[in-house]
Protein backbone atom coordinates (compact mmCIF):
# COMPACT_ATOMS: atom_id res chain seq x y z
CA UNK A 1 0.00 0.00 0.00
CA UNK A 2 2.86 2.39 0.80
CA UNK A 3 3.82 4.52 -2.19
CA UNK A 4 0.67 3.64 -4.15
CA UNK A 5 -1.46 6.55 -5.33
CA UNK A 6 -4.18 7.40 -2.85
CA UNK A 7 -7.80 7.98 -3.78
CA UNK A 8 -8.08 10.89 -1.38
CA UNK A 9 -6.17 13.23 0.88
CA UNK A 10 -9.21 13.40 3.17
CA UNK A 11 -12.11 10.95 3.38
CA UNK A 12 -15.17 12.02 5.36
CA UNK A 13 -17.52 9.34 6.69
CA UNK A 14 -21.05 10.75 6.98
CA UNK A 15 -22.80 13.42 4.90
CA UNK A 16 -24.83 15.19 7.55
CA UNK A 17 -24.50 18.92 8.04
CA UNK A 18 -21.17 18.47 9.83
CA UNK A 19 -19.55 16.20 7.23
CA UNK A 20 -20.78 18.45 4.42
CA UNK A 21 -19.56 21.62 6.17
CA UNK A 22 -16.14 20.00 6.60
CA UNK A 23 -16.08 18.97 2.94
CA UNK A 24 -16.85 22.51 1.77
CA UNK A 25 -14.35 24.14 4.12
CA UNK A 26 -11.57 21.80 2.98
CA UNK A 27 -12.54 22.32 -0.68
CA UNK A 28 -11.56 25.95 -0.36
CA UNK A 29 -7.93 24.86 0.12
CA UNK A 30 -5.04 23.64 -1.97
CA UNK A 31 -1.88 21.87 -0.99
CA UNK A 32 0.55 24.68 -0.30
CA UNK A 33 3.13 25.25 -2.98
CA UNK A 34 1.71 22.67 -5.39
CA UNK A 35 -1.33 24.47 -6.82
CA UNK A 36 -3.20 21.16 -6.38
CA UNK A 37 -6.62 20.99 -4.71
CA UNK A 38 -7.05 18.70 -1.73
CA UNK A 39 -8.62 15.45 -2.96
CA UNK A 40 -11.70 15.00 -0.80
CA UNK A 41 -14.24 12.18 -0.73
CA UNK A 42 -17.44 11.84 1.32
CA UNK A 43 -19.08 8.48 2.07
CA UNK A 44 -22.77 8.38 2.91
CA UNK A 45 -24.68 5.18 3.57
CA UNK A 46 -28.06 6.71 2.67
CA UNK A 47 -29.19 7.61 -0.89
CA UNK A 48 -28.81 11.35 -0.21
CA UNK A 49 -27.00 13.80 2.05
CA UNK A 50 -28.71 15.03 5.21
CA UNK A 51 -31.04 12.06 5.65
CA UNK A 52 -29.88 11.57 9.28
CA UNK A 53 -30.35 13.95 12.21
CA UNK A 54 -29.50 16.94 10.03
CA UNK A 55 -32.98 16.99 8.45
CA UNK A 56 -34.78 16.02 11.68
CA UNK A 57 -34.44 18.89 14.12
CA UNK A 58 -35.88 22.26 15.13
CA UNK A 59 -33.72 24.11 12.57
CA UNK A 60 -32.87 26.82 15.09
CA UNK A 61 -29.60 28.69 14.93
CA UNK A 62 -28.93 29.01 18.63
CA UNK A 63 -27.35 32.07 20.22
CA UNK A 64 -25.11 30.28 22.75
CA UNK A 65 -26.84 30.99 26.11
CA UNK A 66 -27.40 27.34 26.96
CA UNK A 67 -23.81 26.22 27.47
CA UNK A 68 -21.44 26.66 30.39
CA UNK A 69 -18.60 29.06 29.60
CA UNK A 70 -15.42 27.35 28.50
CA UNK A 71 -17.00 24.23 27.03
CA UNK A 72 -16.40 23.55 23.35
CA UNK A 73 -20.12 23.73 22.49
CA UNK A 74 -20.31 27.29 23.82
CA UNK A 75 -17.50 28.47 21.53
CA UNK A 76 -18.71 26.49 18.48
CA UNK A 77 -22.31 27.68 18.85
CA UNK A 78 -21.46 31.38 19.11
CA UNK A 79 -18.90 31.15 16.30
CA UNK A 80 -21.24 29.09 14.07
CA UNK A 81 -24.09 31.55 14.68
CA UNK A 82 -21.82 34.44 13.62
CA UNK A 83 -20.81 32.65 10.42
CA UNK A 84 -24.34 31.77 9.34
CA UNK A 85 -25.50 34.93 7.49
CA UNK A 86 -22.58 34.95 5.06
CA UNK A 87 -22.76 31.20 4.59
CA UNK A 88 -26.49 31.24 3.86
CA UNK A 89 -26.12 34.17 1.46
CA UNK A 90 -23.44 32.26 -0.46
CA UNK A 91 -25.39 29.00 -0.53
CA UNK A 92 -28.84 30.57 -1.14
CA UNK A 93 -30.26 29.03 2.01
CA UNK A 94 -33.18 30.80 3.70
CA UNK A 95 -32.43 32.13 7.20
CA UNK A 96 -34.54 34.46 9.36
CA UNK A 97 -33.13 36.25 12.40
CA UNK A 98 -36.37 36.26 14.38
CA UNK A 99 -34.77 36.24 17.87
CA UNK A 100 -35.81 34.19 20.86
CA UNK A 101 -37.53 34.78 24.19
CA UNK A 102 -36.65 32.36 26.98
CA UNK A 103 -39.54 32.84 29.37
CA UNK A 104 -39.73 32.45 33.15
CA UNK A 105 -43.34 31.56 33.91
CA UNK A 106 -42.96 31.61 37.70
CA UNK A 107 -40.40 32.73 40.29
CA UNK A 108 -38.95 29.21 40.42
CA UNK A 109 -37.75 29.67 36.82
CA UNK A 110 -35.82 32.86 37.63
CA UNK A 111 -32.50 31.35 38.83
CA UNK A 112 -32.34 29.30 35.60
CA UNK A 113 -33.10 32.37 33.50
CA UNK A 114 -30.37 34.45 35.20
CA UNK A 115 -27.97 31.54 34.74
CA UNK A 116 -28.66 31.60 31.01
CA UNK A 117 -28.00 35.33 30.87
CA UNK A 118 -24.71 34.96 32.78
CA UNK A 119 -23.66 32.12 30.47
CA UNK A 120 -24.58 34.18 27.42
CA UNK A 121 -22.49 37.12 28.65
CA UNK A 122 -19.48 34.90 29.35
CA UNK A 123 -19.86 33.21 25.94
CA UNK A 124 -20.00 36.53 24.06
CA UNK A 125 -23.65 36.36 22.94
CA UNK A 126 -24.46 39.84 21.59
CA UNK A 127 -27.55 41.99 22.21
CA UNK A 128 -29.19 40.12 25.12
CA UNK A 129 -31.88 41.91 27.15
CA UNK A 130 -34.04 40.98 30.12
CA UNK A 131 -37.68 41.91 29.41
CA UNK A 132 -40.75 42.29 31.59
CA UNK A 133 -44.11 41.04 30.44
CA UNK A 134 -45.08 44.29 28.67
CA UNK A 135 -41.81 44.31 26.70
CA UNK A 136 -42.27 40.67 25.76
CA UNK A 137 -45.83 41.36 24.61
CA UNK A 138 -44.55 44.08 22.30
CA UNK A 139 -42.67 41.28 20.50
CA UNK A 140 -45.19 38.44 20.93
CA UNK A 141 -48.75 39.62 21.69
CA UNK A 142 -50.48 37.66 24.44
CA UNK A 143 -47.36 35.96 25.79
CA UNK A 144 -47.50 34.85 29.45
CA UNK A 145 -44.52 35.01 31.81
CA UNK A 146 -42.96 37.20 34.46
CA UNK A 147 -39.52 37.76 32.90
CA UNK A 148 -37.92 36.91 29.59
CA UNK A 149 -34.42 36.78 28.15
CA UNK A 150 -34.32 38.20 24.62
CA UNK A 151 -31.56 36.92 22.33
CA UNK A 152 -31.77 38.72 18.97
CA UNK A 153 -29.16 36.52 17.27
CA UNK A 154 -31.32 33.38 17.51
CA UNK A 155 -32.54 32.45 14.04
CA UNK A 156 -34.41 29.87 12.01
CA UNK A 157 -33.05 28.23 8.89
CA UNK A 158 -33.77 25.42 6.46
CA UNK A 159 -31.72 22.61 8.05
CA UNK A 160 -31.91 20.23 5.08
CA UNK A 161 -31.39 23.23 2.76
CA UNK A 162 -28.14 24.04 4.56
CA UNK A 163 -26.84 20.48 4.33
CA UNK A 164 -27.76 20.21 0.64
CA UNK A 165 -26.28 23.65 -0.07
CA UNK A 166 -22.99 22.77 1.62
CA UNK A 167 -22.81 19.42 -0.20
CA UNK A 168 -23.70 20.71 -3.66
CA UNK A 169 -21.30 23.63 -3.34
CA UNK A 170 -18.54 21.31 -2.11
CA UNK A 171 -19.26 19.05 -5.08
CA UNK A 172 -19.09 22.03 -7.47
CA UNK A 173 -15.64 22.69 -6.01
CA UNK A 174 -14.38 19.18 -6.70
CA UNK A 175 -15.48 17.01 -3.74
CA UNK A 176 -16.63 13.46 -4.60
CA UNK A 177 -19.82 12.26 -2.91
CA UNK A 178 -20.40 8.50 -2.73
CA UNK A 179 -24.06 7.94 -1.83
CA UNK A 180 -25.45 4.52 -0.82
CA UNK A 181 -21.93 3.80 0.38
CA UNK A 182 -21.54 2.70 4.01
CA UNK A 183 -18.10 2.43 5.58
CA UNK A 184 -18.01 -1.14 6.89
CA UNK A 185 -14.43 -1.55 8.03
CA UNK A 186 -11.39 0.66 8.38
CA UNK A 187 -7.77 -0.44 8.24
CA UNK A 188 -5.71 2.20 9.97
CA UNK A 189 -2.10 2.81 8.94
CA UNK A 190 0.53 1.13 11.11
CA UNK A 191 2.48 4.39 11.42
CA UNK A 192 1.99 8.14 11.10
CA UNK A 193 1.97 9.24 7.45
CA UNK A 194 0.48 5.97 6.14
CA UNK A 195 -3.00 5.76 4.69
CA UNK A 196 -6.43 4.55 5.79
CA UNK A 197 -8.18 1.84 3.82
CA UNK A 198 -11.95 2.13 4.13
CA UNK A 199 -13.95 -0.83 2.86
CA UNK A 200 -17.51 0.07 1.94
CA UNK A 201 -20.78 -1.63 1.14
CA UNK A 202 -20.89 -2.85 -2.43
CA UNK A 203 -17.27 -3.99 -2.22
CA UNK A 204 -15.65 -0.63 -2.90
CA UNK A 205 -12.50 0.36 -1.00
CA UNK A 206 -11.11 3.88 -0.71
CA UNK A 207 -7.66 4.83 0.48
CA UNK A 208 -7.03 8.16 2.10
CA UNK A 209 -4.29 9.98 3.93
CA UNK A 210 -6.69 11.30 6.59
CA UNK A 211 -10.15 10.14 7.70
CA UNK A 212 -12.92 12.04 9.45
CA UNK A 213 -15.61 10.31 11.47
CA UNK A 214 -18.76 12.45 10.98
CA UNK A 215 -21.16 9.51 11.34
CA UNK A 216 -23.60 11.10 13.81
CA UNK A 217 -25.53 8.37 15.64
CA UNK A 218 -22.99 5.81 14.34
CA UNK A 219 -19.86 7.75 15.42
CA UNK A 220 -19.06 5.25 18.18
CA UNK A 221 -19.05 2.32 15.74
CA UNK A 222 -16.97 4.16 13.15
CA UNK A 223 -14.40 5.17 15.76
CA UNK A 224 -14.18 1.55 16.92
CA UNK A 225 -13.74 0.36 13.29
CA UNK A 226 -10.57 2.45 13.05
CA UNK A 227 -9.33 1.38 16.49
CA UNK A 228 -9.63 5.03 17.49
CA UNK A 229 -11.33 4.59 20.85
CA UNK A 230 -14.75 3.41 21.91
CA UNK A 231 -17.51 5.85 22.79
CA UNK A 232 -20.90 5.04 24.27
CA UNK A 233 -23.65 6.87 22.42
CA UNK A 234 -27.26 6.82 23.61
CA UNK A 235 -30.02 7.81 21.19
CA UNK A 236 -32.63 10.19 22.55
CA UNK A 237 -35.63 10.69 20.30
CA UNK A 238 -37.31 14.04 19.72
CA UNK A 239 -40.77 13.95 18.12
CA UNK A 240 -42.53 16.86 16.44
CA UNK A 241 -45.82 17.88 14.91
CA UNK A 242 -45.85 20.18 11.87
CA UNK A 243 -48.70 22.71 11.78
CA UNK A 244 -50.37 24.02 8.66
CA UNK A 245 -49.34 27.35 7.15
CA UNK A 246 -52.75 28.75 8.08
CA UNK A 247 -51.05 29.75 11.35
CA UNK A 248 -48.15 31.49 9.62
CA UNK A 249 -47.44 34.78 11.37
CA UNK A 250 -48.99 33.84 14.71
CA UNK A 251 -45.53 33.29 16.20
CA UNK A 252 -43.30 36.35 15.82
CA UNK A 253 -40.28 34.90 17.57
CA UNK A 254 -38.94 31.70 19.15
CA UNK A 255 -40.42 31.09 22.59
CA UNK A 256 -38.66 28.61 24.90
CA UNK A 257 -39.21 27.57 28.51
CA UNK A 258 -36.27 27.83 30.93
CA UNK A 259 -34.56 24.42 30.77
CA UNK A 260 -33.87 22.52 33.99
CA UNK A 261 -30.26 21.42 34.70
CA UNK A 262 -30.90 17.67 34.01
CA UNK A 263 -33.17 18.11 30.98
CA UNK A 264 -31.95 16.11 27.97
CA UNK A 265 -33.37 18.75 25.57
CA UNK A 266 -34.42 22.38 25.69
CA UNK A 267 -38.05 21.57 26.47
CA UNK A 268 -41.12 21.29 24.22
CA UNK A 269 -41.74 24.56 22.44
CA UNK A 270 -43.27 26.07 19.33
CA UNK A 271 -40.88 26.92 16.53
CA UNK A 272 -41.82 28.77 13.37
CA UNK A 273 -40.09 27.43 10.27
CA UNK A 274 -38.57 29.49 7.45
CA UNK A 275 -41.29 28.08 5.20
CA UNK A 276 -44.20 29.39 7.30
CA UNK A 277 -45.18 26.27 9.26
CA UNK A 278 -44.93 25.86 13.03
CA UNK A 279 -43.25 22.90 14.76
CA UNK A 280 -44.44 21.61 18.13
CA UNK A 281 -41.75 19.67 19.96
CA UNK A 282 -39.31 18.12 20.43
CA UNK A 283 -39.90 15.50 23.08
CA UNK A 284 -36.84 13.83 24.62
CA UNK A 285 -37.15 10.06 25.13
CA UNK A 286 -34.18 7.69 25.29
CA UNK A 287 -34.63 4.70 22.96
CA UNK A 288 -32.96 1.25 22.83
CA UNK A 289 -29.57 1.01 21.17
CA UNK A 290 -30.84 -1.20 18.34
CA UNK A 291 -33.41 1.50 17.41
CA UNK A 292 -30.97 4.40 17.28
CA UNK A 293 -31.81 5.29 13.69
CA UNK A 294 -35.51 4.47 14.03
CA UNK A 295 -37.30 7.80 13.65
CA UNK A 296 -40.87 6.64 14.12
CA UNK A 297 -43.38 8.84 15.91
CA UNK A 298 -45.52 7.43 18.68
CA UNK A 299 -49.16 7.96 19.64
CA UNK A 300 -48.39 8.74 23.31
CA UNK A 301 -45.93 11.53 22.53
CA UNK A 302 -48.16 12.80 19.71
CA UNK A 303 -51.04 13.23 22.16
CA UNK A 304 -48.78 15.15 24.55
CA UNK A 305 -47.58 17.40 21.72
CA UNK A 306 -51.16 18.10 20.66
CA UNK A 307 -52.00 19.15 24.24
CA UNK A 308 -48.95 21.45 24.33
CA UNK A 309 -49.92 22.95 20.98
CA UNK A 310 -53.44 23.68 22.18
CA UNK A 311 -52.10 25.29 25.36
CA UNK A 312 -50.08 27.81 23.31
CA UNK A 313 -52.51 28.17 20.37
CA UNK A 314 -56.03 27.39 21.67
CA UNK A 315 -57.62 27.92 18.22
CA UNK A 316 -55.86 24.90 16.71
CA UNK A 317 -58.09 22.55 14.69
CA UNK A 318 -57.39 18.83 14.18
CA UNK A 319 -56.76 19.56 10.49
CA UNK A 320 -53.92 21.96 11.41
CA UNK A 321 -51.69 19.02 12.41
CA UNK A 322 -50.44 18.05 8.95
CA UNK A 323 -47.49 15.79 9.68
CA UNK A 324 -45.28 14.36 12.39
CA UNK A 325 -41.59 13.46 12.34
CA UNK A 326 -38.77 12.62 14.74
CA UNK A 327 -35.01 12.97 15.04
CA UNK A 328 -32.65 11.15 17.38
CA UNK A 329 -29.93 12.91 19.38
CA UNK A 330 -26.55 11.13 19.65
CA UNK A 331 -26.02 11.62 23.37
CA UNK A 332 -22.91 10.98 25.41
CA UNK A 333 -24.91 10.97 28.64
CA UNK A 334 -26.92 7.87 29.68
CA UNK A 335 -30.64 8.09 30.57
CA UNK A 336 -29.98 7.83 34.32
CA UNK A 337 -27.79 10.94 34.12
CA UNK A 338 -29.69 12.98 31.52
CA UNK A 339 -28.48 16.45 30.58
CA UNK A 340 -25.78 16.93 27.96
CA UNK A 341 -22.07 16.29 27.56
CA UNK A 342 -19.69 18.38 25.49
CA UNK A 343 -18.85 17.67 21.84
CA UNK A 344 -15.69 15.73 21.02
CA UNK A 345 -13.85 17.21 18.03
CA UNK A 346 -10.32 15.86 18.07
CA UNK A 347 -7.64 13.87 16.38
CA UNK A 348 -7.91 10.45 17.94
CA UNK A 349 -5.18 8.19 19.29
CA UNK A 350 -4.79 6.97 15.68
CA UNK A 351 -2.84 9.77 13.95
CA UNK A 352 -4.81 11.25 11.06
CA UNK A 353 -8.18 9.88 12.23
CA UNK A 354 -10.43 12.75 13.36
CA UNK A 355 -13.34 11.92 15.63
CA UNK A 356 -16.53 13.98 15.90
CA UNK A 357 -18.51 12.44 18.73
CA UNK A 358 -21.77 13.32 20.46
CA UNK A 359 -22.68 16.11 18.04
CA UNK A 360 -26.20 16.71 19.31
CA UNK A 361 -27.72 20.19 19.68
CA UNK A 362 -26.41 22.74 18.76
CA UNK A 363 -24.65 20.73 16.05
CA UNK A 364 -26.55 22.40 13.22
CA UNK A 365 -25.54 25.86 14.46
CA UNK A 366 -21.98 24.74 15.15
CA UNK A 367 -21.34 22.92 11.85
CA UNK A 368 -19.35 25.69 10.09
CA UNK A 369 -17.26 26.29 13.21
CA UNK A 370 -16.60 22.54 13.61
CA UNK A 371 -15.46 22.59 9.97
CA UNK A 372 -12.87 25.26 10.84
CA UNK A 373 -11.56 23.09 13.69
CA UNK A 374 -11.28 20.14 11.31
CA UNK A 375 -9.41 22.28 8.78
CA UNK A 376 -6.89 23.23 11.48
CA UNK A 377 -6.32 19.57 12.39
CA UNK A 378 -5.89 18.68 8.69
CA UNK A 379 -3.28 21.47 8.42
CA UNK A 380 -1.10 19.66 10.96
CA UNK A 381 -0.75 16.77 8.49
CA UNK A 382 -0.97 18.42 5.09
CA UNK A 383 0.22 22.01 4.56
CA UNK A 384 -2.79 23.75 2.98
CA UNK A 385 -3.67 27.30 2.06
CA UNK A 386 -6.76 29.01 0.64
CA UNK A 387 -6.97 28.75 -3.15
CA UNK A 388 -8.15 31.45 -5.49
CA UNK A 389 -10.40 29.26 -7.66
CA UNK A 390 -12.89 28.35 -4.92
CA UNK A 391 -16.44 29.24 -6.05
CA UNK A 392 -18.26 30.15 -2.84
CA UNK A 393 -21.54 31.18 -4.49
CA UNK A 394 -24.20 28.64 -5.34
CA UNK A 395 -26.35 29.54 -8.36
CA UNK A 396 -30.08 30.25 -8.05
CA UNK A 397 -32.12 32.01 -5.38
CA UNK A 398 -32.94 31.38 -1.71
CA UNK A 399 -36.43 29.99 -1.09
CA UNK A 400 -38.95 29.16 -3.78
CA UNK A 401 -39.87 30.81 -7.08
CA UNK A 402 -43.27 31.87 -5.69
CA UNK A 403 -41.55 33.94 -2.99
CA UNK A 404 -39.69 36.08 -5.54
CA UNK A 405 -40.93 39.57 -6.42
CA UNK A 406 -43.51 39.54 -9.22
CA UNK A 407 -41.28 41.31 -11.76
CA UNK A 408 -38.44 38.83 -11.23
CA UNK A 409 -40.88 35.94 -11.65
CA UNK A 410 -42.20 37.42 -14.87
CA UNK A 411 -38.64 37.78 -16.25
CA UNK A 412 -37.75 34.21 -15.31
CA UNK A 413 -40.87 32.79 -16.96
CA UNK A 414 -39.86 34.46 -20.23
CA UNK A 415 -36.48 32.71 -20.25
CA UNK A 416 -37.64 29.47 -18.58
CA UNK A 417 -41.32 28.82 -19.43
CA UNK A 418 -41.49 25.86 -17.00
CA UNK A 419 -41.49 28.43 -14.18
CA UNK A 420 -45.01 29.17 -15.39
CA UNK A 421 -46.34 25.67 -14.69
CA UNK A 422 -47.31 24.81 -11.10
CA UNK A 423 -46.82 21.15 -10.11
CA UNK A 424 -47.20 21.39 -6.31
CA UNK A 425 -50.34 23.41 -5.61
CA UNK A 426 -49.95 23.70 -1.82
CA UNK A 427 -46.44 25.14 -1.93
CA UNK A 428 -46.76 26.71 -5.41
CA UNK A 429 -43.74 24.84 -6.75
CA UNK A 430 -43.13 25.01 -10.48
CA UNK A 431 -42.09 22.38 -12.97
CA UNK A 432 -38.72 24.12 -13.43
CA UNK A 433 -37.95 23.84 -9.70
CA UNK A 434 -38.89 20.15 -9.70
CA UNK A 435 -36.67 19.58 -12.75
CA UNK A 436 -33.73 21.30 -11.01
CA UNK A 437 -34.30 19.08 -7.98
CA UNK A 438 -34.43 15.89 -10.07
CA UNK A 439 -31.25 16.94 -11.89
CA UNK A 440 -29.37 17.71 -8.66
CA UNK A 441 -25.60 17.45 -9.07
CA UNK A 442 -25.21 14.74 -6.42
CA UNK A 443 -27.41 12.36 -8.41
CA UNK A 444 -29.83 11.76 -5.51
CA UNK A 445 -33.12 10.56 -6.96
CA UNK A 446 -35.48 9.62 -4.14
CA UNK A 447 -38.81 11.38 -3.74
CA UNK A 448 -37.52 12.87 -0.47
CA UNK A 449 -34.46 14.24 -2.31
CA UNK A 450 -36.85 16.16 -4.57
CA UNK A 451 -38.95 17.23 -1.60
CA UNK A 452 -35.99 18.65 0.32
CA UNK A 453 -34.65 20.51 -2.71
CA UNK A 454 -37.85 21.88 -4.22
CA UNK A 455 -40.26 21.88 -1.23
CA UNK A 456 -42.83 20.01 -3.35
CA UNK A 457 -44.86 17.47 -1.27
CA UNK A 458 -44.37 19.52 1.92
CA UNK A 459 -47.72 21.29 1.96
CA UNK A 460 -51.09 20.48 3.38
CA UNK A 461 -51.78 17.51 1.09
CA UNK A 462 -48.28 16.07 1.71
CA UNK A 463 -47.79 15.06 -1.91
CA UNK A 464 -51.30 13.75 -2.57
CA UNK A 465 -51.63 16.06 -5.56
CA UNK A 466 -48.06 16.63 -6.78
CA UNK A 467 -46.61 13.20 -5.90
CA UNK A 468 -48.15 11.41 -8.91
CA UNK A 469 -47.18 14.32 -11.18
CA UNK A 470 -43.56 14.14 -10.06
CA UNK A 471 -43.57 10.38 -10.56
CA UNK A 472 -45.03 10.84 -14.05
CA UNK A 473 -42.37 13.43 -14.87
CA UNK A 474 -39.60 11.10 -13.73
CA UNK A 475 -41.12 8.26 -15.75
CA UNK A 476 -41.86 10.14 -18.96
CA UNK A 477 -38.96 12.59 -19.06
CA UNK A 478 -36.20 10.68 -17.24
CA UNK A 479 -37.08 7.06 -18.03
CA UNK A 480 -37.55 5.80 -14.46
CA UNK A 481 -39.94 2.88 -13.98
CA UNK A 482 -42.28 3.62 -11.05
CA UNK A 483 -41.29 0.30 -9.46
CA UNK A 484 -37.78 1.79 -9.09
CA UNK A 485 -38.94 4.82 -7.08
CA UNK A 486 -37.90 5.13 -3.47
CA UNK A 487 -39.45 7.51 -1.00
CA UNK A 488 -36.30 7.79 1.09
CA UNK A 489 -33.89 5.08 2.04
CA UNK A 490 -35.21 1.67 1.22
CA UNK A 491 -38.99 2.21 1.17
CA UNK A 492 -40.32 1.62 -2.33
CA UNK A 493 -43.16 3.83 -3.55
CA UNK A 494 -44.85 1.24 -5.78
CA UNK A 495 -44.91 -2.53 -5.92
CA UNK A 496 -46.69 -3.07 -9.25
CA UNK A 497 -49.53 -2.08 -11.54
CA UNK A 498 -53.15 -2.04 -10.45
CA UNK A 499 -54.46 -2.71 -13.93
CA UNK A 500 -53.05 -2.71 -17.41
CA UNK A 501 -56.33 -2.28 -19.30
CA UNK A 502 -54.92 -4.55 -22.00
CA UNK A 503 -53.58 -1.56 -23.90
CA UNK A 504 -50.01 -2.74 -24.24
CA UNK A 505 -46.91 -0.62 -23.79
CA UNK A 506 -47.52 2.10 -26.34
CA UNK A 507 -46.37 5.34 -24.65
CA UNK A 508 -49.76 6.92 -25.28
CA UNK A 509 -51.46 4.14 -23.33
CA UNK A 510 -49.30 4.29 -20.25
CA UNK A 511 -51.66 6.38 -18.17
CA UNK A 512 -54.45 3.84 -18.52
CA UNK A 513 -53.16 1.74 -15.64
CA UNK A 514 -52.10 2.81 -12.16
CA UNK A 515 -49.48 1.78 -9.63
CA UNK A 516 -49.83 0.58 -6.08
Ligand SMILES: Cc1cc2nc3c(=O)[nH]c(=O)nc-3n(C[C@H](O)[C@H](O)[C@H](O)COP(=O)(O)OP(=O)(O)OC[C@H]3O[C@@H](n4cnc5c(N)ncnc54)[C@H](O)[C@@H]3O)c2cc1C
Pocket residue numbers: 013014015016017018019043044045046049050051052053054055056057058059060061062181182183184214215216217218222237238239282326327328329330359360361362363364365366
Ligand atom coordinates in the same frame (compact mmCIF):
# COMPACT_ATOMS: atom_id res chain seq x y z
C1 LIG B 1 -34.78 16.59 18.02
C2 LIG B 1 -33.54 17.37 17.66
C3 LIG B 1 -33.57 18.75 17.62
C4 LIG B 1 -32.43 19.48 17.31
N1 LIG B 1 -32.51 20.83 17.17
C5 LIG B 1 -31.42 21.54 16.83
C6 LIG B 1 -31.49 22.94 16.64
O1 LIG B 1 -32.56 23.53 16.65
N2 LIG B 1 -30.34 23.61 16.39
C7 LIG B 1 -29.14 23.00 16.33
O2 LIG B 1 -28.14 23.68 16.16
N3 LIG B 1 -29.04 21.65 16.44
C8 LIG B 1 -30.15 20.92 16.67
N4 LIG B 1 -30.08 19.56 16.78
C9 LIG B 1 -28.79 18.91 16.58
C10 LIG B 1 -28.44 18.76 15.12
O3 LIG B 1 -29.52 18.31 14.35
C11 LIG B 1 -27.28 17.77 15.00
O4 LIG B 1 -26.28 18.13 15.91
C12 LIG B 1 -26.67 17.74 13.63
O5 LIG B 1 -27.65 17.54 12.66
C13 LIG B 1 -25.63 16.65 13.57
O6 LIG B 1 -25.15 16.56 12.26
P1 LIG B 1 -24.15 15.39 11.89
O7 LIG B 1 -23.69 15.67 10.52
O8 LIG B 1 -23.13 15.25 12.96
O9 LIG B 1 -25.03 14.07 12.00
P2 LIG B 1 -26.06 13.40 10.96
O10 LIG B 1 -26.94 14.39 10.33
O11 LIG B 1 -26.73 12.29 11.69
O12 LIG B 1 -25.11 12.82 9.84
C14 LIG B 1 -24.36 11.64 10.02
C15 LIG B 1 -24.39 10.90 8.71
O13 LIG B 1 -23.49 9.81 8.76
C16 LIG B 1 -24.05 8.74 8.00
N5 LIG B 1 -23.39 7.51 8.42
C17 LIG B 1 -23.46 6.88 9.60
N6 LIG B 1 -22.70 5.77 9.60
C18 LIG B 1 -22.12 5.71 8.38
C19 LIG B 1 -21.22 4.77 7.77
N7 LIG B 1 -20.77 3.71 8.41
N8 LIG B 1 -20.84 5.02 6.48
C20 LIG B 1 -21.31 6.10 5.80
N9 LIG B 1 -22.17 7.00 6.34
C21 LIG B 1 -22.55 6.80 7.62
C22 LIG B 1 -25.53 8.82 8.37
O14 LIG B 1 -26.34 8.15 7.43
C23 LIG B 1 -25.76 10.32 8.41
O15 LIG B 1 -26.23 10.83 7.18
C24 LIG B 1 -31.21 18.80 17.06
C25 LIG B 1 -31.19 17.40 17.08
C26 LIG B 1 -32.35 16.69 17.34
C27 LIG B 1 -32.33 15.20 17.31
